[in-house]
Amino acid sequence: MTTATATSAPGRTAHRLWTRSRGVLLGLLLLVIGGLTLAALQSGEQHGRLDPRSADRTGSRALAQLLASRGVTTDVVTTTEEAAAAAGPDSTLLVTTPDVLTSGQLADLHTATHHTPGRTVLLAPGTAPLQIFAPGVQADPRIGNTPRPPGCSLPAARDAGDVLLGGIRYATSATTADRCYNAGGSPTLLRLPATDAARDTVLLGSADLLYNHHLAEQGNAALALQLLGAHKHLVWYLPSISDPTSTAPATQPGLLDLIPSGWRWALLQLALAAACAALWRARRLGPLVPERLPVTVPAAETTEGHARLYEQAHARDRASAVLRSATRTRLAPLIGVPPAHAHTPDLLLPAIRTHLGTSDLASPDLQALLFGPAPADDKALVHLADQLDTLENSIVSQERHAPREHPDR
Amino acid sequence: MALTGRTALLSALGALVVGFVLPSWLGILTVQLALLIAILCDLALAAPVRKLHFTRTGDTNVRLTGEAHIHLTITNPDRRPLRAQLRDAWPPSSFRPGDDIPASRHTLRIPGGERRRLTTTLHPTRRGDHHAVRVTVRSYGPLGLAARQGSHHIPWTLRVLPPFTSRKHLPAKLARLRELDGRTSILTRGEGTEFDSLRDYTPGDDTRSIDWRATARRQTVAVRTWRPERDRRILLVLETGRTSAGRIGDTPRLDASMDAALLLAALASRAGDHVDLLAYDRRVRASVQGRTARDLLPALTDALAPLEPELIEADARGLAATIHRHTPRRSLIVLFTGLDTAPMEEALLPVLPTLTQRNEVIVVAVADPRIEEMAAGRHTPQAVYAAAAAEQTRAARRHTADRLRRHGITVIDSTPTHLAPDLADAYLSLKAAGRL
Numbered sequence: 001m002t003t004a005t006a007t008s009a010p011g012r013t014a015h016r017l018w019t020r021s022r023g024v025l026l027g028l029l030l031l032v033i034g035g036l037t038l039a040a041l042q043s044g045e046q047h048g049r050l051d052p053r054s055a056d057r058t059g060s061r062a063l064a065q066l067l068a069s070r071g072v073t074t075d076v077v078t079t080t081e082e083a084a085a086a087a088g089p090d091s092t093l094l095v096t097t098p099d100v101l102t103s104g105q106l107a108d109l110h111t112a113t114h115h116t117p118g119r120t121v122l123l124a125p126g127t128a129p130l131q132i133f134a135p136g137v138q139a140d141p142r143i144g145n146t147p148r149p150p151g152c153s154l155p156a157a158r159d160a161g162d163v164l165l166g167g168i169r170y171a172t173s174a175t176t177a178d179r180c181y182n183a184g185g186s187p188t189l190l191r192l193p194a195t196d197a198a199r200d201t202v203l204l205g206s207a208d209l210l211y212n213h214h215l216a217e218q219g220n221a222a223l224a225l226q227l228l229g230a231h232k233h234l235v236w237y238l239p240s241i242s243d244p245t246s247t248a249p250a251t252q253p254g255l256l257d258l259i260p261s262g263w264r265w266a267l268l269q270l271a272l273a274a275a276c277a278a279l280w281r282a283r284r285l286g287p288l289v290p291e292r293l294p295v296t297v298p299a300a301e302t303t304e305g306h307a308r309l310y311e312q313a314h315a316r317d318r319a320s321a322v323l324r325s326a327t328r329t330r331l332a333p334l335i336g337v338p339p340a341h342a343h344t345p346d347l348l349l350p351a352i353r354t355h356l357g358t359s360d361l362a363s364p365d366l367q368a369l370l371f372g373p374a375p376a377d378d379k380a381l382v383h384l385a386d387q388l389d390t391l392e393n394s395i396v397s398q399e400r401h402a403p404r405e406h407p408d409r
Numbered sequence: 410m411a412l413t414g415r416t417a418l419l420s421a422l423g424a425l426v427v428g429f430v431l432p433s434w435l436g437i438l439t440v441q442l443a444l445l446i447a448i449l450c451d452l453a454l455a456a457p458v459r460k461l462h463f464t465r466t467g468d469t470n471v472r473l474t475g476e477a478h479i480h481l482t483i484t485n486p487d488r489r490p491l492r493a494q495l496r497d498a499w500p501p502s503s504f505r506p507g508d509d510i511p512a513s514r515h516t517l518r519i520p521g522g523e524r525r526r527l528t529t530t531l532h533p534t535r536r537g538d539h540h541a542v543r544v545t546v547r548s549y550g551p552l553g554l555a556a557r558q559g560s561h562h563i564p565w566t567l568r569v570l571p572p573f574t575s576r577k578h579l580p581a582k583l584a585r586l587r588e589l590d591g592r593t594s595i596l597t598r599g600e601g602t603e604f605d606s607l608r609d610y611t612p613g614d615d616t617r618s619i620d621w622r623a624t625a626r627r628q629t630v631a632v633r634t635w636r637p638e639r640d641r642r643i644l645l646v647l648e649t650g651r652t653s654a655g656r657i658g659d660t661p662r663l664d665a666s667m668d669a670a671l672l673l674a675a676l677a678s679r680a681g682d683h684v685d686l687l688a689y690d691r692r693v694r695a696s697v698q699g700r701t702a703r704d705l706l707p708a709l710t711d712a713l714a715p716l717e718p719e720l721i722e723a724d725a726r727g728l729a730a731t732i733h734r735h736t737p738r739r740s741l742i743v744l745f746t747g748l749d750t751a752p753m754e755e756a757l758l759p760v761l762p763t764l765t766q767r768n769e770v771i772v773v774a775v776a777d778p779r780i781e782e783m784a785a786g787r788h789t790p791q792a793v794y795a796a797a798a799a800e801q802t803r804a805a806r807r808h809t810a811d812r813l814r815r816h817g818i819t820v821i822d823s824t825p826t827h828l829a830p831d832l833a834d835a836y837l838s839l840k841a842a843g844r845l
Contacts, residue, residue: 261432262428262432263428263432264432265427265428265431265432265433265434265436265437266424266425266427266428266432267424268427268437269420269421269423269424269426269427269428269436269437269440270421270424272420272423272437272441273417273418273420273421273423273424274417276412276416276417276420277414277417279412280411280412280413280414280416280417283411283412283558285494285496285514285545285547285558286496286498286543286545286560287543289498289499289500289501289542290500291500291501291502294535294654294661294717294718295654295718295720296656297654297655297656298655298656298779299655299656299657299662299775299777299779300655300777300779300780300783300802301655302802303779303780303783303795303798303799303801303802304783304795304798306798306801306802307783307791307794307795307797307798307799308794310794310797310798311790311791311794315794318797319793319794319797320797322797322798322800322801322804323793323796323797323800325800325804326784326800326803326804329804378790378793379790381790381793381794382787382788382789382790382793385787385793385796386787386788389787
């Protein structure tokens with residue numbers, strides 16, 4: 001009965017484990033499949049967006065090649081540190097997606113560039129980049145992309161003519177600013193010359209005019225070339241997640257900020273539901289049953305303790321003496337020596353020799369084996385135990401083949 | 410009161426209501442209020458636990474490793490139907506290991522005014538008295554949102570008796586006994602043949618039983634043995650001190666001793682002897698006296714069932730005094746104890762002569778097969794040191810046993826599997842030799 005339970009127990013537990021966890025596993029599987037599907041669906045369009053090496057519809061390789069043919073060198077960087085280092089004097093810094101940068105990154109970039117002469121071009125910056133790069137400028141709600149007339153005195157815009165622009169509109173009260181391509185009263189291109197250095201900041205409401213498939217339309221290419229090709233060197237900054245500074249927590253919105261406000265109440269309700277679940281699980285069906293447990297003392301505990309003590313102290317003398325004595329005690333009755341004389345060499349050894357019939361060969365060995373000194377190391381002790389066994393076995397096997405008449409039987 | 414998973418689920422679904430319809434304190438309060446009303450309704454419609462009436466019937470004793478069925482009859486006097494989960498709580502060792510939760514729980518439905526019977530199946534894993542702890546009932550409402558919970562104390566005691574596994578040796582030993590009696594005509598060692606029925610003369614033998622013809626053939630004086638004596642007294646003494654607590658495998662020494670004692674008692678009662686029992690450490694733990702052969706075994710198992718080893722040193726002097734009180738006439742004293750050197754030499758050896766003066770004494774000790782296993786260890790230093798320690802223990806036990814034998818005591822030092830048959834053999838040979 002006990003064996004039956006023992007064999008069936010693991011199977012039962014495995015089965016129980018499976019029935020318990022299959023719901024969770026199914027949920028995880030659905031989650032993974034859903035995630036993969038979503039990723040696969042969303043990955044197509046945006047791949048290599050605004051990348052000067054990308055020939056996709058939303059890439060910017062055409063623009064980069066045009067710039068190169070005008071003698072402008074382009075440096076593609078992906079981290080704030082590289083961008084700050086590359087943006088030397090007389091260079092243009094293009095930040096493709098300033099909104100994904102943390103305020104720390106933006107501040108680093110700003111302090112690295114704002115004293116050097118050159119130009120900073122931000123594509124569709126939101127509130128956070130504006131606060132650092134263009135204080136006093138406000139972002140108005142987005143508007144659709146359509147070809148718009150320049151409507152300002154900025155040479156680049158005037159030369160380019162109508163351009164596909166839209167997106168975020170920028171309002172400022174600064175008098176020195178160039179406001180171009182007005183849409184509904186606010187400009188979608190804003191150029192802000194800096195007060196102290198020979199540097200200007202250009203804000204573009206949308207990046208669409210830089211895409212490969214829009215570049216050939218209207219005056220897009222002309223505007224882009226004049227904005228980005230004003231200086232001999234262009235730093236093309238594509239912010240990436242692998243940038244270590246991008247993980248700085250700084251003012252990252254918390255989980256609660258990301259939840260739509262109406263769902264905070266739902267979250268509170270969920271917390272109450274969790275409390276209900278805790279109450280449900282916490283209530284036991286009656287108290288635990290105590291039981292007076294028996295003491296479990298192995299009967300051989302003292303002996304095991306002795307063994308470990310011998311081993312720790314390397315008590316080879318004691319161990320060998322005990323083993324020899326045990327063998328002698330067992331051998332004595334087999335070879336006709338009374339138990340009282342089992343530990344006397346003069347009586348025991350000759351009896352063994354005559355019994356084995358190998359008197360000449362094994363005589364010094366036998367003396368050393370049964371009455372010799374303690375072994376020098378543990379290996380010798382193991383060897384001694386084996387030899388004692390061999391001796392005993394040879395006598396026992398002889399006894400079995402030719403049983404002697406015992407006087408006491 | 411208890412909530413259920415449904416309440417938590419409903420509350421979680423309420424989050425949807427709050428999120429979509431009323432994202433405010435009002436929404437939260439509305440959901441809570443609705444839930445509270447539902448819970449209160451459910452509680453009001455659940456059958457009350459306090460009014461339930463319970464009756465227990467079923468087994469009162471069972472052998473260890475056996476199966477006991479305890480029935481519980483539940484009456485629902487209320488009009489409301491009872492939908493409940495019930496837990497019949499027993500100590501953990503009353504169930505198979507890992508089986509206590511499914512085995513003790515029951516789901517039941519009792520319409521108003523009716524009653525139902527359910528059965529809890531126990532597989533006790535420990536000897537002794539198992540007491541029912543309490544019956545807890547969780548009575549759910551019709552919606553299954555909330556439950557009333559309460560407990561009733563319905564006492565019941567299940568006595569778990571020693572397994573008496575050695576009873577399988579009984580037929581063989583009884584056959585041996587019949588040979589001694591001369592009731593079977595088989596040509597084996599015993600009274601059947603003339604040569605084997607003779608034994609050496611020992612002082613105390615009746616001189617009239619000397620077989621002169623056989624004596625003439627041999628160098629020693631031979632006596633003829635007669636039909637074994639009947640109506641001898643046997644006192645089984647179990648020492649329940651700390652040495653009996655040591656475990657061999659998974660069972661204490663005491664259990665192995667009990668097994669052997671039960672076999673001996675069964676055998677001796679068939680042989681017409683009177684068997685008494687005494688369990689002692691510092692006071693008498695169990696005592697069985699003056700039972701007839703028929704109700705001896707039930708009385709013994711009943712007395713042995715709740716016996717547990719105590720973690721105290723046994724009082725040998727008190728033990729000897731108690732034995733003297735229990736043996737007004739010459740008896741065979743079977744003392745189940747340990748062969749450990751220190752307690753034996755300091756406590757028991759000085760008092761043994763007073764016992765052996767008038768009685769025949771057998772000392773029974775349970776040997777540990779683990780010692781044999783250790784003594785056979787070779788090939789690594791660790792194993793050889795263990796072998797040395799085991800040999801040391803064996804030598805000490807042998808030394809103690811030799812000292813006891815010098816007092817004329819029979820010593821049995823066997824592993825649990827051989828203990829009961831060895832003791833039975835020792836008893837039979839003493840009986841054959843007429844030494845009882």
